[in-house]
Amino acid sequence: MSDIKEKNKLKNAPLSKLAADMAERARKASLVLAKAASGPKNDALHRMARGLADRADYIIGQNGKDVEEARAKGLSAAMIDRLSLTEDRLARIADGLMQVSALEDPVGEIVHMWKRPNGLLVGKMRIPLGVIGIVYESRPNVTADAAGLCVKSGNAVILRGGSETIRSNIAIGEVLRDSLKGAGLPEDAVQVVPVTDRGAVLEMLKLDEYIDLVIPRGGEGLIRFVAENSRIPVLKHYKGVCHIFVDETADPGMAESVCVNAKVQRPGVCNAMETMLVHEKIAKKFLPAAAKRLEDEGVELRGCERTRKILPGIKKAGESDWHEEYLDLILSVKVVKDIDEAIAHIEKYGSMHTESIITENYTNSQKFINGVNSSTVMVNASTRFSDGYELGLGAEIGISTSKLHAFGPMGALELTTTKFVVFGEGQIRE
């Protein structure tokens, strides 16, 4: 790690200067944005939404060049679809910005306030974190979505998207910056890194005096790269190995529909179910019907020994299957003795992301909620709801499976911290 950094220090002198310049400008802008009232911030978000519509031709034109290059490089049709922008997609991005503008402004809220025996009035006030770096490789909508949440929460942001959408990101960034300026806010509160060199990310990750938080979004490789090279705190999750436990007392119809939804509604995302745990007393009744519905949807099942006694046609699940985030129409299935074995399995193989129990038993619902060590724990609901929008945070900047600062889906609130404010009348300490 230090070796890579050392090598890059020499090779990337211009990159280190670029990163430091951007970070310094972001820091300055963040001090202004931190004090901005909700009015100008929401004005900027409205202007961003309008700007994306007004300048759709320009953005789509720049995106066309990205798409052309991606085709020339032979990227898959799925990849090209992911990075393509249309008027409709831009309209949805603009709609997201309008939704963020409608959220409550978290900054300045006094979270608690209490009076001390000596008369001091002590409160905790929500404040922005400062400067946030977002490193992503996904669709260009992240550029606007992440910037919108950062501006709403009073943070400056440095955006470093994938090289395959560099022109699209820069074009969107121009609209966002003009909108800030139009609202009387510093345009440097949103900056898109204009180069595709990975060295720029490395340089950015060194700037812990200017950048308060880095959020990597993308595949496990990107996230590990960021986590291992960062001097700045990183909020992240590597993967989502989500479980559903179908308890003895589950309503079989509900268990079926929830499990099918959690597996097939969008299998390529982190909150899709990867392992289904089934109580031994319901397995014989539940598994054949559930397997039929899952297989009708094209799901390949891989079972433990006991599962395969009930479903003899399916593949055997090996030890590695319990660790696997398939991100595909594959599901591992295990029959367990009871809820304790289910919780122990999750403790051993889970990723602390999202788990759900399907049960009609009160005690077990409480045991699961309290006993499972994951960022989102559900009763009788699909794991697919583990998402900032779906949980009602208004929008999502990422998901954290580390417990410090934020645990689970992160919205605007998770981009703030609190400081103590103390109002006295001349008190001194005895």
Next chain:
Amino acid sequence: MSDIKEKNKLKNAPLSKLAADMAERARKASLVLAKAASGPKNDALHRMARGLADRADYIIGQNGKDVEEARAKGLSAAMIDRLSLTEDRLARIADGLMQVSALEDPVGEIVHMWKRPNGLLVGKMRIPLGVIGIVYESRPNVTADAAGLCVKSGNAVILRGGSETIRSNIAIGEVLRDSLKGAGLPEDAVQVVPVTDRGAVLEMLKLDEYIDLVIPRGGEGLIRFVAENSRIPVLKHYKGVCHIFVDETADPGMAESVCVNAKVQRPGVCNAMETMLVHEKIAKKFLPAAAKRLEDEGVELRGCERTRKILPGIKKAGESDWHEEYLDLILSVKVVKDIDEAIAHIEKYGSMHTESIITENYTNSQKFINGVNSSTVMVNASTRFSDGYELGLGAEIGISTSKLHAFGPMGALELTTTKFVVFGEGQIRE
């Protein structure tokens, strides 16, 4: 950094095994403690308090050996006083544990709860962080104070105190562990590292799969050592360069008494004032009287040019003085044009710890509260109140000047995080 680690890997094979064993046992104990109700946790805290009284002779005996060795090594009288335990000091530690037991249990609290349009009930539930490592070099009271707060908040703790109090810490640790056992809780929830080798700290700092948070307490050297060698998130503050700004409209008597208190009541701690900023329009009136009171208390003043025009007898403050945490009866003084210059000075030289304004002007009080980027910002109060007990957190495990997770004094609440809990009726995502 990696080199040190690599070297130690070979040299300290037994230490790495010791650290891993302790961390694994702590992890196991943490899973039990996380689910423990307030009853047994408070029972353990009461038993700890009683145990320290009942076994005072044993603890003081072990402490005597530490003191003897410290004397033989020629430690200063002040140092020896710091590490000495008496019945009275043990009684105060026990009292602290009783106070912690009386705090509200933060674990299990539902912080928010809301209903989604599809009927899902979504809440955020407070949970412990898991395993916390405390690395300290200060008085043996930290052993019991930190352990008490960790147990209260449902966390297991690994305590690594200074080598000069190793016997005292182990003796206190025995009482704490027996108390946990007596309350039916796992004794491995509190463990004292039994060796003085610094390699043991290095080994502990690698165990990010078992330990969730490290809190270093002590001098800047220790804190930097921990921060630079840790793979585990670290909550810390390097130093406290605290400022008081005496505004134009300050009540001069209040300004004097608050500034004297903030400087002299206990100069060797992080929340003592190190720099006094004085509005130019009050300087001529305020400075001579304040200087007299401060000098009467033995404070050496170092001033900027403008200060020295009013107080010609004092030393000149150089650029390095504005960065200095004296931890002593020395104070740097600067005359500023207005509140903006005061805030800019704090932004440039401050440590984001604690700053206070003395003013009767409403607008400036708000400007200071909102504009100063520190973990604790005060109006008309002594910076010495920036402390978990004094602010009403019940107790303090440390102070954070990084904005992630916690910012400012940290109590039991800051040793928790929240997870999402979701109660459904079979909802699936469309």
